[in-house]
Amino acid sequence: MKGLKRTIMNGYISEKNIGETVVLTGWVAKARNLGSLIFVDLRDRTGIVQLVFDSTVDEEIFKKAEKIRNEYVLCVKGVVRPRGKEAINPKMATGMIEVCVDDLRILSEAETSPIHVDDKAVTGEVNRLKYRYLDLRKPSIQKNLILRHEVARYARNFFADNGFLEIETPMLSKSTPEGARDYLVPSRIHHGKFYALPQSPQLYKQLLMVAGFDRYIQIVKCFRDEDLRADRQPEFTQIDLEMSFVDMDDVMSINEEFLKGLFKKVMGVDVETPFRRMSYKEAMDKYGTDKPDTRFGMELKDISSFAENCSFGVFKDTVKNGGCVKLISASGAGSFSRKEIDKLVEFVKFHGGKGMAWIINGENETRSSLGKVLTEEEIKEIINLAESNVGDLVCIVSDKCDVVNTALGALRCHIAEKLGIIPDKYEFLWVTDFPLFEYSEEEDRYVAKHHPFTMPVDEDIDMIETNPEKVRAKAYDIVLNGYEIGGGSIRIYDNALQKRMFKALGFSEEDAYERFGFLLDAFRYGTPPHGGMAYGLDRLVMIMANCDNIRDVIAFPKVQNASCLMTGAPGTVEEKQLKELNIKIVEE
RNA sequence: GGCCCGGUAGUUCAGAUGGUUAGAACGCUAGCCUGUCACGCUAGAGGCCGAGGGUUCGAGUCCCUUCCGGGUCGCCA
Numbered sequence: 065m066k067g068l069k070r071t072i073m074n075g076y077i078s079e080k081n082i083g084e085t086v087v088l089t090g091w092v093a094k095a096r097n098l099g100s101l102i103f104v105d106l107r108d109r110t111g112i113v114q115l116v117f118d119s120t121v122d123e124e125i126f127k128k129a130e131k132i133r134n135e136y137v138l139c140v141k142g143v144v145r146p147r148g149k150e151a152i153n154p155k156m157a158t159g160m161i162e163v164c165v166d167d168l169r170i171l172s173e174a175e176t177s178p179i180h181v182d183d184k185a186v187t188g189e190v191n192r193l194k195y196r197y198l199d200l201r202k203p204s205i206q207k208n209l210i211l212r213h214e215v216a217r218y219a220r221n222f223f224a225d226n227g228f229l230e231i232e233t234p235m236l237s238k239s240t241p242e243g244a245r246d247y248l249v250p251s252r253i254h255h256g257k258f259y260a261l262p263q264s265p266q267l268y269k270q271l272l273m274v275a276g277f278d279r280y281i282q283i284v285k286c287f288r289d290e291d292l293r294a295d296r297q298p299e300f301t302q303i304d305l306e307m308s309f310v311d312m313d314d315v316m317s318i319n320e321e322f323l324k325g326l327f328k329k330v331m332g333v334d335v336e337t338p339f340r341r342m343s344y345k346e347a348m349d350k351y352g353t354d355k356p357d358t359r360f361g362m363e364l365k366d367i368s369s370f371a372e373n374c375s376f377g378v379f380k381d382t383v384k385n386g387g388c389v390k391l392i393s394a395s396g397a398g399s400f401s402r403k404e405i406d407k408l409v410e411f412v413k414f415h416g417g418k419g420m421a422w423i424i425n426g427e428n429e430t431r432s433s434l435g436k437v438l439t440e441e442e443i444k445e446i447i448n449l450a451e452s453n454v455g456d457l458v459c460i461v462s463d464k465c466d467v468v469n470t471a472l473g474a475l476r477c478h479i480a481e482k483l484g485i486i487p488d489k490y491e492f493l494w495v496t497d498f499p500l501f502e503y504s505e506e507e508d509r510y511v512a513k514h515h516p517f518t519m520p521v522d523e524d525i526d527m528i529e530t531n532p533e534k535v536r537a538k539a540y541d542i543v544l545n546g547y548e549i550g551g552g553s554i555r556i557y558d559n560a561l562q563k564r565m566f567k568a569l570g571f572s573e574e575d576a577y578e579r580f581g582f583l584l585d586a587f588r589y590g591t592p593p594h595g596g597m598a599y600g601l602d603r604l605v606m607i608m609a610n611c612d613n614i615r616d617v618i619a620f621p622k623v624q625n626a627s628c629l630m631t632g633a634p635g636t637v638e639e640k641q642l643k644e645l646n647i648k649i650v651e652e
Numbered sequence: 653g654g655c656c657c658g659g660u661a662g663u664u665c666a667g668a669u670g671g672u673u674a675g676a677a678c679g680c681u682a683g684c685c686u687g688u689c690a691c692g693c694u695a696g697a698g699g700c701c702g703a704g705g706g707u708u709c710g711a712g713u714c715c716c717u718u719c720c721g722g723g724u725c726g727c728c729a
Contacts, residue, residue, distance in 0.1 A: 098692085099685035114689070134679085151687055159689085176662060176680060184690080185678085186664060190721055243729035263729080290728040414656070416725060470725085502729095515729040624722070 066169045068139050075111020079160050081144040086163060088113065089171075091201065092136045093181070102129050103162075106138060109206050114153075114162040115140055125168050135174035135181065135198075141167035193629040196620055208617045212605045214330045216283055219303050219599075222322050228281040228305060233268035235261060235285070240579050242516055242569070244288035247298070250645040261287035264598060266515060267583055269306040270555055273594040274586045281305045283601065292624045294613045295547065295603055299622075303550075303604075306596030312538055312554055315595050316494060319542065319550075323492060331608060335490055339542075343497040352390075352473025354498075357546030359491045360480050364390045364472050367449050371462065376437040382462040389462040390472055393450040394479045397457035398424045405457070411478055412461060417471035423447060423458040434460075477546060490607075493543040500524070500537040501568065509570040514539040516565055517583075518553040519595070525561070528568050538595070549604045552597020559587040 071087045090108040100119035105112050117129035132138070142165040153159035178195050179187045183204045192199040199205060220230065239246045239260035246260035262268075264286050272280045282304045289298060307315060320337040327333045340358070347356050350363040371379035371389035379389050400408070405422055412420040423432040425447055432443050450458045459475060461468045480486050500520050501510040510532050512518065520528065521536040528535055539553035556562045562584060566576040577584065605617040615621040622628050642649065 094689075096688050096691055097685085098688060101686040101688080103688050103691085105689070116687085118686075120686080148687070151689090153689055156689075178662060180663060180679070182690095188659095188664080188721080190659090191663080193721095240729090244727085266729090288728060291726085293728085294723070296728070414724070474724095512729050518729090623720095625720090629721090 066139070066171075068141055068167070068169060070139070073110040074106055074108045074113040075157065077113050077144060077158055077161060077163070079146065082146055082161060084144050085141065086144055087139065087141045088115075088163065089139045090137070091181075092132055092134050092138060092174075094134065095132045097130065100126070102126065102132070104129070104132055104138075106140070107201070107203075109210075111157055111203075113158045114156070115142065116162050116164050117168075118164065121164070122166060125165065128168050128170070129165070131170070133174065133176075135177050135201075136170055137172035137174070139169040139171055140165045189623075190629060193615075193621070193623060196630045200619065205616065208605070208609045208611065209619060211330065211609050212601070212617055215326065215605055215608065216303075216601065218326050218329055219281070219283065219322070219601075222325060223279075223281040223305060226279070226318065228279040229277055230282055231272055231277065231280055232282065233262070233265040233272075233284070237262045237268075238579075240267075241571075241575075242512055244290050247287045247289050250647055252644050255646045263288050264302060265304055266517065267580070269304060269596065270517065270583065270594065271586055273306055273308045274589070274591050276308075276592075278308045278592075279306070280596075289626075292622065292626060295606065297602065297614055297618060297621055298626050300614075301601040303599040303601050304596075305598070306594060308592040308594045310554075310593070310595055312496075312540060312595070315552060315554070315597060316540060319597060320492075323542075327490060327608075331490075333490060335492060339492040339494050341494040341496055344495055344499065345497065347495050348469060352469035352471075352476065353546075354495055354541065355543045355546060355548040356473075356493065356495075357477055357480075357486070357491075358493055359487050359489060359545060360485050362392050362394055362476050362480060364392055364469070364476065365450055366390050367446060367460070370445060370449055374438060374442050376434065376442075378437075379462050386465075387463055388465045388468055389460065390468050391446070391450050391458055391460040392472055392476050392479075393425075393452040394457045394459065394483070395453060396455055396483055396485075397479055398426055398455040400424075400457055408459065408475065408479070412459075412471045412475055415471040415474045416467050417461050417463055419461075420471075420475075421460040421462075423450075423452075423460070425452045425454055425456045425458060427454055491545060495541045495543055496539070497521075498537045498539045498541075499533060500528075500535040500539075501532045503533065507570075510568060512565075512569060513537065514551070514553050516569055516580075517555045517562070519556050519561075528564055532568055540597070542597070542599075544604070544607055547603055547607055548600070549607065550597055550599035552595065554593070554595035557587060557591040557593050559584055562587060 068087045070089045074088055074090055077086065088106060090106040093105040093107040093112055096103040102117040104115040106115050117126050119126040142163040144161050144163055147160060147162050177198055179191050179198050181198055181201045183202050187199065236249060236259040239248065239258065244263050246263065249259040249261065251257045251259060265282060265284055269280050284302055284304050285299055286302050287299050292298065317338065320339055324335050324337050327335050344354055347354050349366065352364050366388060367390065368383045368388040372383040374380065382389060409420045421433050423430060423434065423443060423446060430443060434443060446458065452458050461472050499513050500518060502513040504511045514537055519538040521538055524535040537553060539551065541548050541551035556565060563576065602614045602617055606614050609617055611617060620628065620630065627633060
């Protein structure tokens with residue numbers, strides 16, 4: 065840097081350094097020119113420090129400093145000195161001191177930035193992502209990525225300390241049926257054949273168990289070609305692990321220890337272990353989702369058996385046709401205005417419901433959208449069933465059960481947020497007893513709810529052929545504040561059982577061998593019982609960083625249509641490249 | 653694929669019922685200013701109102717199409 069070497073980073077300077085000559089580098093966050101005195105806020109990833117250029121101290125350097133603009137890259141030499149009493153800035157971490165510059169090197173000039181590099185400035189998503197390298201200069205985003213680094217580092221250390229080996233698995237893999245849509249990579253050497261990028265290293269890690277590595281961990285990119293969401297990207301990172309000679313409790317307890325330690329170390333937060341456990345059924349019944357936010361109550365209540373016999377035709381018919389009627393009682397929401405309630409109705413419609421009935425359990429009177437279709441006694445009965453208190457708003461949705469659950473589950477969180485009753489804490493929850501299978505209307509067959517290698521609960525095994533929807537899986541999801549941050553299962557390690565599983569999923573023996581022959585073969589040569597899980601690192605960090613969008617914890621994320629605004633990916637390729645791959649683009 | 657929201661100076665936004673020359677703040681440029689830290693003051697530059705078509709004497713505003721971005725349902729073993 066033209067003869068100077070950095071001696072300290074900006075955020076690390078404190079009163080302890082007073083009197084020292086330091087060499088600093090960084091970007092200009094802000095320059096304030098007062099005429100014959102210039103202040104420059106110099107930023108690097110550790111923080112911001114104020115530089116002072118004084119025309120009476122060195123006119124030549126001052127002249128040079130007048131040229132300084134935002135985002136210039138500087139290297140300066142100067143003396144750390146205390147600020148005068150009046151000049152102390154309590155809002156700044158380094159606000160007690162400043163650096164009086166006696167040597168200035170402008171290492172790089174900068175054009176006017178298309179985004180304002182400042183956490184206080186609001187920037188549109190498009191520009192943030194198009195100029196991601198500038199957005200990433202913001203302290204808040206840097207903080208998120210540093211947090212992400214700390215989480216990954218803790219995970220590596222923790223699992224290594226517990227006997228897990230970090231082993232890499234291939235990115236160029238084989239497409240398998242079931243699950244998400246694959247990202248495909250055409251093979252140049254094998255015409256007409258494709259690699260698939262891994263949706264997860266699932267089979268490889270099981271084979272590592274067969275190989276005897278006993279415990280495996282990998283922090284690894286996974287790819288799923290599905291539509292994006294606020295908490296979903298097409299490429300994302302898993303903390304992936306697998307253990308031999310274990311059952312569910314072994315996997316769950318070491319992961320509780322991991323999460324407890326992680327939150328203590330990285331966040332300074334104590335979390336209680338063991339975590340609460342809840343069956344899938346209970347989660348769906350009471351919260352309408354398999355990833356409930358249990359930090360507050362307002363649970364769903366099923367009033368279908370009341371509704372079936374009430375005087376309101378819509379309710380009656382819904383239940384008769386196999387649907388259900390459920391409600392939540394929102395304490396304190398009885399004071400909502402008509403307009404606010406109408407908004408809740410819109411919210412329910414937005415989430416798939418046809419509508420929402422409501423009852424205000426007021427102090428003096430009860431008002432309800434059902435006043436004309438139900439008797440007073442019936443409305444009272446609903447209030448009773450809801451265990452509603454005076455001042456509550458009872459919200460009722462009737463529809464097909466999954467629609468009711470989706471809509472009321474979302475409404476429950478929406479109202480809680482509106483009422484501000486969600487405590488600021490971290491509440492972990494295991495969701496267990498998932499069904500092994502799920503019926504797919506689209507494919508007209510059963511599909512694996514988790515994946516086809518999941519072990520059924522022992523006593524349910526014999527229902528695989530006879531009563532598949534009753535079979536429970538040895539699977540578990542770890543849920544944090546309403547987000548699924550990870551999940552896993554105990555795996556099938558018996559060849560015969562794995563074959564039964566494939567058969568139940570509708571694969572012919574040939575299909576199964578074509579797709580998973582290597583796994584079935586491997587199981588013939590001595591397989592330890594094994595199981596594991598995988599965390600969505602991005603989602604976990606998102607929650608820890610208190611963000612509501614996964615893009616804020618990923619350095620270079622993609623937008624909703626899976627493209628990258630910065631690089632322009634995906635892009636076209638040369639005709640020559642296509643020819644080598646024997647690929648022709650068909651115009652639509 | 654469905655539904656909802658948005659696209660106006662470099663940036664973030666305002667532009668009722670269609671009506672002169674499209675505004676503000678920040679940023680930018682120039683000048684003044686020795687204790688600022690959202691520095692202050694003065695002056696100035698800066699616009700294909702996402703694109704295309706239509707209605708109209710007249711469109712940023714109304715209609716249609718399309719592109720882009722966000723949220724969500726489907727989808728995500």
